[in-house]
Structure formats: C-alpha cells, structure tokens
Amino acid sequence: MELFETLKLLTEAHGVSGREAGVRAVLLERVRGLCDEHTVDVMGDLICHRKGPGPRVMLSAPMDTAGVVISHIQPDGYLRFAAVGGLAARQLAGRTVRLANGMTGLIAVTPDKAGEDFTVSNLYLDVGAGGRGEAEHLVALGDTAAFHVPAEERWGRVLASGLSSRAPCAALLTAMEELSDSPNDLYFVFTAQSRTGLRGVKTAAYAVDPDYAVVVDATAADDVPEADHRGSCVLGAGAAVKVMDGAVICHPRAIALLDGLAARRGIPAQREVYKAGRSDAGAVYTTRVGVLTGGVSVPVRHLNNPAELVQLSDLRACADLIKAFAESELENV
Amino acid sequence: MDLFETLKRLSELPAPSGSEEAAARAACALMAPLVDRVSIDRLGNAVGERDCGKPGAPRLLLDAHLDEIGFVVTGVEEGYLRFQTIGGVDARVLPGREMTLLTDPPLFGVVAALPPHLQTAEEMEKTIPLDQLRIDIGMDQERAAAAVPVGTRAVYRAECFRLGEDQVCGKALDDRACVTALLRTLELLKDVELDVDLTVLCSTFEETGGAGAATGAFAARPDLCVAVDVTHGRTPDGPKSGTFPLGSGPAVGVGPNMTRWVSRKLEETARREGIPVSLEVMPGDSGTNAWVLQISREGVATGLLSLPLKYMHTPVEVVQLSDLEGLARLLAAFIADLGKGGAL
Numbered sequence: 245m246e247l248f249e250t251l252k253l254l255t256e257a258h259g260v261s262g263r264e265a266g267v268r269a270v271l272l273e274r275v276r277g278l279c280d281e282h283t284v285d286v287m288g289d290l291i292c293h294r295k296g297p298g299p300r301v302m303l304s305a306p307m308d309t310a311g312v313v314i315s316h317i318q319p320d321g322y323l324r325f326a327a328v329g330g331l332a333a334r335q336l337a338g339r340t341v342r343l344a345n346g347m348t349g350l351i352a353v354t355p356d357k358a359g360e361d362f363t364v365s366n367l368y369l370d371v372g373a374g375g376r377g378e379a380e381h382l383v384a385l386g387d388t389a390a391f392h393v394p395a396e397e398r399w400g401r402v403l404a405s406g407l408s409s410r411a412p413c414a415a416l417l418t419a420m421e422e423l424s425d426s427p428n429d430l431y432f433v434f435t436a437q438s439r440t441g442l443r444g445v446k447t448a449a450y451a452v453d454p455d456y457a458v459v460v461d462a463t464a465a466d467d468v469p470e471a472d473h474r475g476s477c478v479l480g481a482g483a484a485v486k487v488m489d490g491a492v493i494c495h496p497r498a499i500a501l502l503d504g505l506a507a508r509r510g511i512p513a514q515r516e517v518y519k520a521g522r523s524d525a526g527a528v529y530t531t532r533v534g535v536l537t538g539g540v541s542v543p544v545r546h547l548n549n550p551a552e553l554v555q556l557s558d559l560r561a562c563a564d565l566i567k568a569f570a571e572s573e574l575e576n577v
Numbered sequence: 578m579d580l581f582e583t584l585k586r587l588s589e590l591p592a593p594s595g596s597e598e599a600a601a602r603a604a605c606a607l608m609a610p611l612v613d614r615v616s617i618d619r620l621g622n623a624v625g626e627r628d629c630g631k632p633g634a635p636r637l638l639l640d641a642h643l644d645e646i647g648f649v650v651t652g653v654e655e656g657y658l659r660f661q662t663i664g665g666v667d668a669r670v671l672p673g674r675e676m677t678l679l680t681d682p683p684l685f686g687v688v689a690a691l692p693p694h695l696q697t698a699e700e701m702e703k704t705i706p707l708d709q710l711r712i713d714i715g716m717d718q719e720r721a722a723a724a725v726p727v728g729t730r731a732v733y734r735a736e737c738f739r740l741g742e743d744q745v746c747g748k749a750l751d752d753r754a755c756v757t758a759l760l761r762t763l764e765l766l767k768d769v770e771l772d773v774d775l776t777v778l779c780s781t782f783e784e785t786g787g788a789g790a791a792t793g794a795f796a797a798r799p800d801l802c803v804a805v806d807v808t809h810g811r812t813p814d815g816p817k818s819g820t821f822p823l824g825s826g827p828a829v830g831v832g833p834n835m836t837r838w839v840s841r842k843l844e845e846t847a848r849r850e851g852i853p854v855s856l857e858v859m860p861g862d863s864g865t866n867a868w869v870l871q872i873s874r875e876g877v878a879t880g881l882l883s884l885p886l887k888y889m890h891t892p893v894e895v896v897q898l899s900d901l902e903g904l905a906r907l908l909a910a911f912i913a914d915l916g917k918g919g920a921l
Contacts, residue, residue: 517728
C-alpha cells in the first residue's frame with residue numbers, strides 16, 4: 245500500500261493511551277500473513293513474531309496518541325475529563341475532539357476563566373447532549389477522545405492528527421510488508437501506553453528478551469520559525485538515527501550499524517539528539533541484562549499539536565532503514 | 578597500588594554516559610590481576626568477578642560508576658557548535674571552559690565567553706542559558722560540519738593533579754575516585770580468604786539514571802550490594818548539614834534506600850577497625866546507584882558508602898586520598914567478615 249494510504253488508515257483509527265483497541269485492530273488486519281504468529285499482551289501491545297535462526301531483534305513503534313478521558317458526566321449533559329499523555333489545557337481549549345465511537349465534541353473553557361490562566365479542570369466537553377440521560381446514551385466514564393484532523397497530502401508532505409505515533413507505525417508496518425529474507429529472529433511490536441511513560445514497551449521487551457532493538461518514534465523537526473534548537477533534526481533530511489533523547493543514550497554499536505546501513509544503501513539519514521522528548525527506547529535498553537538499542541525517528545513538525553506534519557520522503561527513508569536493519573547480518577551479542 | 582597514579586590514569590580518560598568504553602577497558606585492565614574474570618557487558622559495564630570456591634556462597638556486588646557528565650553536539654552554526662548536556666551539568670561554570678571532543682582523533686574546544694569589556698552590567702549578573710552557549714573549535718562552518726557530526730560527545734578537558742599534600746583535583750573524580758577505592762579494596766583482600774563471591778560492577782549510565790547498575794545487577798543476581806559514590810565535601814560557602822569535611826573519612830548512608838543491618842554493620846566495622854566515618858542520613862532517593870540496585874529482581878540488601886568530594890560536576894572536583902584509603906579499608910574489613918558461618 246502507498247505510504248500516504250497507510251498513514252490515512254492509521255491516523256483515522258482511534259487509540260488514546262490505554263484504549264488502543266481501534267488502531268490495534270487496523271494493524272492486526274495488515275500484519276496477518278506477514279508473520280508466523282502474533283499475540284496481544286496484557287498491556288495491549290501487538291507483538292508479531294517472524295521466526296529466524298539469528299539473533300533476536302525487536303523492532304517497535306508506539307501506537308497510542310495523547311488525548312482526554314471522560315471522568316464525569318454532569319446533570320446538564322456536559323462532560324468533564326482529564327488529559328492523557330501530557331496535553332496541556334491551552335492545547336485543548338477551543339478544539340474539537342473525536343471519541344472512539346466517531347462522535348465529535350468541542351472542548352470549551354468555563355466563562356469565568358476565559359482570558360485567564362486555566363487548567364484542565366476549567367475545561368468541559370460538549371457533545372450536544374441535553375442532560376445526563378442523553379449523555380449516558382453516548383458515552384461512558386473512561387471513554388477517550390483525541391484530536392482529529394483528517395490526513396491531507398500536498399507536495400509530498402502530510403498534515404494530520406496523531407502523526408507522532410502513527411507515522412512511526414506506518415514506517416514499521418511498511419518495512420514489515422516490504423521485508424525480504426532475513427536471517428534474524430524478528431519481533432515487530434506495536435506498543436501501547438508509550439505516552440503515559442513508556443509502559444507497554446517495557447513488558448513487551450521483557451517478554452521478547454531481545455539481543456538488539458530498534459525503536460521507531462517521532463522527533464521534533466527543528467526547522468520552524470524562531471526554533472530553540474533543542475533538537476537536531478529537520479524535515480526532508482531523511483531518517484533520523486537516534487543518538488540520544490530524554491530517556492536513552494543509544495548504544496554506540498547500534499548507532500554505527502544504522503549509520504553504516506544508511507550509507508551503504510543510499511538511504512537519506514540525519515542524526516537525532518532531542519532531549520525534550522522520551523522515546524520507548526528508554527525502557528528497552530534497561531530490560532533484563534540490557535539490550536543493544538538504537539532508534540530510527542521520523543521528523544515531525546508541531547509535535548503534540550492538534551495536527552502534525554511529516555514528509556513522505558522521510559517516512560520512506562525510515563521504512564527503508566528499518567527494513568535494512570531487519571535484513572542485516574548481526575553478530576551474536 | 579599508588580592511589581594518585583591510578584586515579585589520575587582513570588579520571589583523565591573521557592567517558593561521558595553512554596560512551597564509557599575507554600574507562601571500561603582501563604577498569605578491566607586494572608581489575609584483571611585482582612579477580613578471577615573480567616568482562617564488558619552489553620551496556621558497557623566493566624565487570625570483575627572473584628569466586629570464593631565455596632558452594633552456595635552468597636554473592637556481594639560492589640558498584641562504582643565509570644561515567645561522567647558530558648556534552649553532545651546538536652548542530653554547527655557559523656563554525657561554532659551547538660550542544661546539549663549529558664547528566665547534571667551546571668551551566669553557570671561553562672563559559673571559558675576547555676573541552677575535549679570525542680572525534681577520532683579528539684579535537685580541542687573552548688566554550689565561547691563574551692569578554693567582560695563587552696558585557697553590560699546586567700549581563701554580568703546573569704547565567705547564560707545553555708541554548709545560547711557555543712563550543713569554539715577554531716574552524717569555519719564547512720570544516721567544523723565535516724569534522725564534528727551531530728551526536729559527537731564531549732567532556733571537560735582537565736588534568737588530574739595533587740592539591741596540597743593529600744588532596745587531588747581533576748574532572749570525573751565523581752565517580753572514578755570510588756572506582757579507584759574499589760580497586761584498592763580488591764588489593765587489600767588479595768590474600769584474604771572470603772566466604773562470599775564478589776562481583777565488582779564498574780557501571781555505566783549512572784549520571785543519566787542508573788541503567789548500567791540496573792542491568793548489571795539483573796545479570797549478577799547479588800544477595801547483597803554496596804554502592805560506592807561521592808557525597809558533598811564541606812566548603813566555606815556551602816551548608817554545614819549534609820556536607821562532610823575532607824579528611825573526615827567516608828560516610829555510611831542511613832535511610833530507606835539502605836538496608837538497616839547493612840548500614841549498622843558498616844558503622845560497627847568502622848568502629849572496630851578504628852576508621853573515622855560519618856553517618857549520612859538520606860530520607861529517600863540517595864541519588865546514587867543504590868536506588869536502582871535495591872529493587873533489582875526480588876530485591877537486594879543494600880548499603881551505601883560515600884566519599885566526600887568538593888565542587889561536584891565541575892572540572893575541578895577535589896577529593897582527599899586518606900578518605901579514599903579509609904573507604905577501601907572499611908569495605909575490605911566489612912567483606913572479610915561477611916558470610917562467616919554461611920549466612921550473611
């Protein structure tokens with residue numbers, strides 16, 4: 245499938261941290277036939293195993309997005325909520341969000357706080373319910389909602405909600421689909437609860453017990469007006485080989501392997517140092533006796549905003565580099 | 578073993594968190610004559626093991642970390658390097674500092690500093706934020722970009738030298754002074770029969786959260802561990818509580834991060850051996866590898882010994898050799914007494 249079509253499919257799916265069933269179902273459809281077996285673990289991670297004689301290699305991408313979770317239904321039908329995955333009140337106010345059942349609601353600020361500093365407790369969600377009865381017909385406590393801007397492509401760039409997790413998933417899925425022979429014992433893992441603190445990947449990595457891991461995630465593109473240069477990546481410069489983020493310093497051998505593969509196969513690549521974000525790699529490298537962990541990141545503009553932006557050529561480079569790693573002869577560790 | 582020469586050799590090596598290979602190799606070379614086996618594991622930990630030869634003997638893990646705080650290059654602008662920090666760097670002490678960039682071969686750099694003549698009175702009062710600091714490597718944009726890829730690490734460039742009669746000054750004495758103390762401990766125990774198996778973990782990634790200790794302990798499966806790290810030495814401008822004068826001996830950690838009987842046994846051993854010690858009471862996270870070691874697998878009995886050190890996380894850290902020797906003697910006596918009669 246074309247990369248844009250894959251992105252469209254994945255960004256349309258619901259999957260706020262802890263409620264990843266929607267996006268997992270979409271992924272499950274696609275991975276059938278691409279692996280020898282697949283399981284869903286207790287945390288909700290989708291673990292796909294493609295057997296091979298070589299070292300165990302885990303390739304993972306987070307599938308959950310940030311969002312909100314309904315915490316209270318008022319007698320007048322308005323909904324109160326808590327933020328999931330670190331969204332700030334100012335990012336939520338005045339935005340529409342979509343619930344797992346496809347219904348849209350608007351997040352508004354209570355009038356007494358409009359124009360002032362406010363927190364999530366000053367926000368409410370209006371889904372058009374006239375009272376508690378109508379609201380309860382539409383939602384239940386614990387239901388989640390997320391930003392929803394449908395994917396649009398122009399000039400090879402894509403604008404959509406949720407790209408910071410779904411673009412990495414698209415890159416991983418594409419690599420999985422295009423993979424030829426591999427000498428390695430491969431695990432493709434789509435992780436749950438990355439945005440609540442790298443939690444799904446922790447149990448998945450413990451179960452897989454890999455020798456090598458490559459974590460696919462997003463990194464902030466630094467090419468915006470008045471950039472603070474806390475990150476090192478830009479849109480269009482290719483797959484970002486992770487050196488370091490706020491949760492991990494990658495293994496020197498993993499960095500060298502990825503750098504070398506990119507150079508040999510002519511895959512556009514850049515180096516990522518991005519301390520403000522925390523990728524799943526932070527939980528993988530400390531698993532059991534330690535995992536030789538690297539990362540391939542998709543540069544994403546406007547990270548954690550209602551819409552995010554990626555360049556398809558970067559996504560293509562990421563898929564190619566993940567595929568190259570999966571196919572490469574790796575020394576036993 | 579010459580304590581100063583060993584410390585100088587170890588501390589002058591560059592080993593920021595995640596790039597500890599040079600220090601790990603040196604630690605292995607120094608440990609090799611004192612243990613049965615040395616190895617470097619997946620996360621770069623240098624591991625020494627000594628077997629006591631008694632079946633079913635409990636295992637004691639001693640930890641001191643190899644890594645130091647450092648820097649990572651994030652971009653090149655007009656030939657000057659933008660950078661981020663690795664671990665707890667104090668941005669106030671950066672302007673005018675010398676750096677070593679871990680390219681092959683290494684390059685020298687200096688952190689750009691605006692002369693006082695060109696600063697306004699207001700600017701002189703303020704700390705320059707990290708994102709405005711640059712490393713100058715004396716190259717133009719084209720050459721600098723080719724010589725220093727994004728992701729290149731750097732450390733402070735500093736010589737290790739004697740300060741006064743018994744003190745030593747240099748970079749990365751946190752925690753290579755304690756690696757040196759562990760080597761001295763092994764030397765003191767060389768001809769002593771033990772009732773415990775020993776794992777000496779010269780660990781990586783302490784300054785970024787303890788990943789090396791976590792994985793090293795998982796692999797070693799110890800019954801008991803002692804983390805050895807630095808604590809704050811007393812200085813005229815610092816607080817009186819929670820700091821320890823250099824020369825007052827090592828500090829025994831007391832608190833929830835330390836298992837009560839281990840703290841008590843360390844304190845009793847010091848008293849018995851006539852080694853001066855202090856008690857350091859910590860209400861929660863000790864800020865050392867003891868924090869992750871304690872909860873490895875099903876839990877590990879944990880002790881903490883700390884060496885007083887002045888000017889932590891600067892390139893002019895200072896320790897006193899008599900404290901280092903005292904720490905090694907205390908630890909050796911503690912270990913020699915362990916496991917007598919089978920149980921810890």
